[in-house]
Amino acid sequence: MSTEKSVLQRAFEWHEQRLPIGGFIDGVIGTKYPAPKNLNYWWNFGSLNGLMLVIMIASGIFLAMNYTPHKDFAFDSVERIMRDVNYGWVMRYMHANGASFFFIVVYIHIFRGMYYGSYKNPREVLWWIGILIFLAMMATAFMGYVLPWGQMSFWGATVITNLFSAIPVVGDSIVTFLWGGFSVENPTLNRFFSLHYLLPFVIFGLVVFHVWALHLPGSNNPLGIEATPADKIPFHPYYTAKDFFGVGVFMLIYFAVVFWAPNMLGDPLNYEKANPLVTPAHIVPEWYFLPFYAILRAIPDKLLGVIAMFGSILILFALPWLDTSRIRSAVFRPIYKWFLWLFVIDCAVLTWCGAQLPEGLPLILSRVGTFWYFLHFLILLPIIGWVETPKPLPASISEAVLKGRG
Amino acid sequence: MKKIILAAAAVLALSPAVRAAEVGPELMQVPWSFDGAFGKFDRLQLQRGLQVYREVCASCHSLNYVAFRNLSDLGYSEGQIKAIANEYEYPEIDDEGSDTTRKGKPSDYFPNPYPNEKFARASNNGALPPDLSLVTKSRHRDGPNYIYSLLLGYEDPPAGMEVLEGMSYNKFFSSGSFQIAMVKQIEPDKVTYADGTAATQEQIAQDITAFLHWAAEPKLEARHGAGLRVMLYTLIFTVLAYLLKKRIWARLDQK
Ligand code: HEM
Numbered sequence: 001m002s003t004e005k006s007v008l009q010r011a012f013e014w015h016e017q018r019l020p021i022g023g024f025i026d027g028v029i030g031t032k033y034p035a036p037k038n039l040n041y042w043w044n045f046g047s048l049n050g051l052m053l054v055i056m057i058a059s060g061i062f063l064a065m066n067y068t069p070h071k072d073f074a075f076d077s078v079e080r081i082m083r084d085v086n087y088g089w090v091m092r093y094m095h096a097n098g099a100s101f102f103f104i105v106v107y108i109h110i111f112r113g114m115y116y117g118s119y120k121n122p123r124e125v126l127w128w129i130g131i132l133i134f135l136a137m138m139a140t141a142f143m144g145y146v147l148p149w150g151q152m153s154f155w156g157a158t159v160i161t162n163l164f165s166a167i168p169v170v171g172d173s174i175v176t177f178l179w180g181g182f183s184v185e186n187p188t189l190n191r192f193f194s195l196h197y198l199l200p201f202v203i204f205g206l207v208v209f210h211v212w213a214l215h216l217p218g219s220n221n222p223l224g225i226e227a228t229p230a231d232k233i234p235f236h237p238y239y240t241a242k243d244f245f246g247v248g249v250f251m252l253i254y255f256a257v258v259f260w261a262p263n264m265l266g267d268p269l270n271y272e273k274a275n276p277l278v279t280p281a282h283i284v285p286e287w288y289f290l291p292f293y294a295i296l297r298a299i300p301d302k303l304l305g306v307i308a309m310f311g312s313i314l315i316l317f318a319l320p321w322l323d324t325s326r327i328r329s330a331v332f333r334p335i336y337k338w339f340l341w342l343f344v345i346d347c348a349v350l351t352w353c354g355a356q357l358p359e360g361l362p363l364i365l366s367r368v369g370t371f372w373y374f375l376h377f378l379i380l381l382p383i384i385g386w387v388e389t390p391k392p393l394p395a396s397i398s399e400a401v402l403k404g405r406g
Numbered sequence: 407m408k409k410i411i412l413a414a415a416a417v418l419a420l421s422p423a424v425r426a427a428e429v430g431p432e433l434m435q436v437p438w439s440f441d442g443a444f445g446k447f448d449r450l451q452l453q454r455g456l457q458v459y460r461e462v463c464a465s466c467h468s469l470n471y472v473a474f475r476n477l478s479d480l481g482y483s484e485g486q487i488k489a490i491a492n493e494y495e496y497p498e499i500d501d502e503g504s505d506t507t508r509k510g511k512p513s514d515y516f517p518n519p520y521p522n523e524k525f526a527r528a529s530n531n532g533a534l535p536p537d538l539s540l541v542t543k544s545r546h547r548d549g550p551n552y553i554y555s556l557l558l559g560y561e562d563p564p565a566g567m568e569v570l571e572g573m574s575y576n577k578f579f580s581s582g583s584f585q586i587a588m589v590k591q592i593e594p595d596k597v598t599y600a601d602g603t604a605a606t607q608e609q610i611a612q613d614i615t616a617f618l619h620w621a622a623e624p625k626l627e628a629r630h631g632a633g634l635r636v637m638l639y640t641l642i643f644t645v646l647a648y649l650l651k652k653r654i655w656a657r658l659d660q661k
Contacts, residue, residue, distance in 0.1 A: 037658065079471050079540075082625070089625045090632070233658065241651040248644025255640055259633025260443045263543060271544035271622075281582065 026236070028211065034232035035239055036221035038397050042116075043219065043239075044246030045109040050207065051247060052102040057200050059095040060144075063088075067147065069193035071186045074149035075273045093262040099141050100265045101254050103288035106134060114319075114340060117328030118220040124320045126213035131316050133206045138289070138313075140199040143192040145286060150270030155283045157184045157192075163296070166303040183276070223393070223400055224328025231397035282357060290354025291347050295373065297358040298366040308370065315377050322377050324385030332391040336384050339376065346372045431577055433551040434558070436612055440619065444634070446627050447620050449481040454599055455617020456480060458610055461597050463538065466530065466588075469516040471539035472621050479624060487512050531572035533587030542619040545580055550619050552578065557611040560590040 005013075016022055026032050066085050068077040081088035110130070113119055119127035146157045161178050165171040180187030221227055257264060265287060269280055285293050292309050299305035315322075330337040350369040356362035394400035439448040456477070459469065474491040482490070494510035494517055510517075519535075520526035527534050546552035555578040563575035563584075573585040592614075595605050603609060620626070 083471060083476075089629065093629075237654050238658075241647070241654045245644065245647040245651045248640060248647045251640045252637065252644060255633065255636050259629055259636060262629070263547075268544050268547055268549065271540045 028215070029240065030236040031234040033215065033235040034229065035219050035235045036227035036231055036397060037233045037238075038221050038223065038231070038401060039219060039239065039242075040222050041242075041246060042108070042112040042222075044243055044250075045105050045112060047243040048105045048246065048250055049102070049109055051250075052098060052105055053200065053203060053207065055094065056098050056102060057204075059091045059098060060197070060200065062091045063095055064197060067193075069147070069190050071149060071189055071274070074147060074189060078148045090258075093258045095144075096266060097254070097258050097262060099144065100286070100288065101250075101257075102137065103141070105250075106137065107288075110134070110316075111344065114343075115330045116220055116222055117224050117323070117325075117330070119320045120323070120326070120328050121320070122217045123213070123220065126210060126217075127320060128317060129206055129210045129213055131313070133203055133210060135313065136199055136203045136206065140196060140203065141286070141288070143196040143199070145270075146189065146192045147196060148270060149189060149274045151272045151274055151278070151280055152267045152270040152283070154184060154274035154276065155280055156285055157188065159283055160285070161188075163302075163306045163309075166306045168303070220328065221397065222329060222331065223397060224332070225393055225397065227397055284355055287351065287355075290352075291350035292354075294350040294354035294366040295370045298353075298363070298370040308374075312370075312373060315374070319377070319381075322381045324382045325388060325390070327390045327393070332393055333384075333388060334391065335388045336381075339380055339384060343373075343376050346376070433546075433548055433555040433578065435551055436554050436615075438550055438616065438619075440616070440626055444630055446630070447479075447616065450601060451613050451616045452480040452620050453482075454601065454603060454609075454613040455615070455620075457600060458597055458614040459538075459617055462591055463614065464516070465519055466526075466535040467538045468518040468520075468535075469539050469621060470518070470537050471515070473513060473515045474510065475512040476624060479620065484512070531587055535588065538618055538621065540622045542615065542622045549622070550615050552580070553618060554611050554615045556580075556586075557592050557614070558607060 012022065023032075063081060066077060066081050066088060068074055078092065081092050083089075085091075113127065113130070142156075142160060146153045161175055161184065164174045164178065167174060176182060178188070179185065180191055218227065218232075267284065267286070284290070292312060295312050296305045296309040299308050325333060325336065327333055330340055346369050349365055350373065353362045353366035353369060358366070394403070439446060439451070459467075474487050477487050477490065478484070488511075491510035491512050491514055494514065495507045496510055496514060496517065498506050498508045500506045520529065523534060542549035542553055556576060559576045559578035560574055561577060563569050567575065567584075569575050569585055573587055574589050575584055576586045577584055579586045592607050592610050594607050596610055597605055599605055623629075
C-alpha cells in the first residue's frame, strides 16, 4: 500500500482534527460501537424508528409549505396538496400513513423491550426516555390529525381536549386555555399547527438522549446476559448491513400501503370538512390510540377514566420495579413469557373495543381488558418475579451460540 | 424475521377490521377498472359519467374541487374543454363596477347549483345535497361500491316502516335511518349517451360512480404507476441488502 494520501483523505483528516464528526458517527453507529453478536431481527426496530422520524419530518416540511392553518382554508389546502401541488399526494400519503407505520414500529420496539427485559438495571433511564418519546409522539400525532380539519379532526379534538375538563376545580380553565377560546376554533388549529411543527424536533432531541443512554451499558441482547468484549462485534459493518436489509423489508410494506391502499388506515369521515353543527354518530381516534380510548371509556366515571387512560402509559415508568425478576430475557422465564403474550392479546382486544360503541359486549370486554391491563403490571408482574424459577442462564453468549440457542 | 413480518401483516390485516362495523346490508360489488394495484380509469366511462353528472346531478350537487382544466384527464382536448367551460356563466364586476357575467374558462371550477346553503335546503325539503368531489372517499371504506349501491338501492320500505314526507327508503343509506332526502335519480334511459352505449340503470350508476371516484382521487393512475416502480426499486434494494448482509456476516464464521 502506498503511504500517499489522496486530497480527499487529507481534507477529511484536516477537518477531523478541528471537528471530529466522522469519529463521532463512527463511535455512535460505526466501527467503534461494539454490539452483542447475537442480536436478532427485533433489534432492527430502533433504526426503523429513526428512519420514520426522518421521513415524517421531511414529508411534513413539504406539506407545511403548502398547508394553510386556518379553519376556512385548512381542508381546501390539503385537497390542493392532493390535486395541484406536484407530488403533493405522495407527501401527504407518506405522512398520513407514516404516522401509522411509526406507531407500528414503536409498538414492536416497546414489545421487544418488554420481551427481553431491556428496561431493567442498568437501562432504566434509557427506558424512561423511550416512554417520553412515545408520549411526545402521541401528542404530535394527535395534533397532526387535527390539521386537515375534517370531521374526525374536529370532533376528535373536541372529545380529547374536553377530557381535561374532568380535572376538579381547574379543569374548565385548562380546556379554555388549550382551545384559546370557548370551543375548538381557529386559535386551536393555529396552536396545534405550531406545536405539531415543534414537537418532532423535541422528539429528535429526546432521541439523542435515548442513544446516549443506550451507549453507556450498550445494547441488551436476546439472552439478556452481559455481553463480554469477546461476544461483541462492531456495529458497522455488521449491524448497518443488517439494518439496511430490515429497512428494505419494512419499506416494501410501507410503500405498498402508501401507493396501493393509502386510505386503508384512515377514517373516511375525515374527507368531509369539519362541521361544528353536525356531530358524527361515532367518533373514533386513529387506530394507534384505540387501546387507550377503550380504557378511557371502560370506566363510568369521567375523571377516573382519564386517570386510568393516562395511568396506563405512565405506569410504564415504574415497570423496572414492578417486574421483580432479575432475569432479563423472557427466553429464560417460562411463566412470564406466557403472561406477556396474554398482555399482547389484551392490548389487541382493547384496540378492537376502542373502535366499537361502548355498549354490550365491547363494553364488557373493555372493562375486563382494562382490569387485566392493570392487573398485569400491578399484581402479576411482581408475583411472577417472586414465584418463577428461571431456566439456567448460559455462562456466555458464545456458549449459548455453540449450543444453538443464540 | 418471519415472526416480525407475520406480526406486521397481522397488524395491517387487523386494523381495518378493528373499525366499527358499517351499518346496512352488504354492498353490491362492481368489478371497477380502477380496482387493485394496477387499476386504471376507463376514459370513455369517465366521459359518460361526466355527461350523467352534468345532465342529472349538477342541478342539485356541486363539485367544488374539480376545474374544467382537470377534464383533460378524461381525454378531452384543450378546445373541447374550452367549449365545455364556455357553456357556464360566472358573475363578474365590469369596469363600471356593475354586476355582470362572463363565460367560463378552463381554470374555472364547476359552479355551485345554489347561491347558498339556505337556498339549497329550501329547494330540497330542508336537506342539503352534499358536494360530490370527495363522496366516494368520505362515506364508506368501500366507497365506490357504496355509491353505486346507494344510487340503485331504492325499493319499497319494509312493511310497517313509516317513510317521512319527502323521504325515500334506501336500504344502503349510511345514516342508519335508511331514509334519504334524495329521490331515485337513476332510471333506464335517463340519459342518451353520446357514444351510443345502452343506458341501463346499472350502466348509468357505474359511469357516474367511476366519474366521481376520479373526481375524488384524480391521481389514482399516477399513484398506481409510481407504486409499481417504487416497489420494484425497493425490492431490488432489499435483495441487494440481503446479499450484502449475508456476505458481511459470513466473515464471522471464518474467524
Ligand atoms: C413525529 C413526527 C410526526 C407525526 C407522528 C405526525 C403525524 C401527523 C398526522 C397523523 C397528520 C394527519 C394526516 C392526515 O390524516 O392528513 C399530520 C398532518 C400534518 N403534518 Fe405531521 N407528523 C409528524 C411530523 C411533522 C412535521 C415535522 C411537520 C412539519 C414540518 C408536519 C407537518 C404536518 C402538516 C402540514 C400536516 C397537515 C397536512 C395533512 O393533513 O396531510 N408533521 N401529521
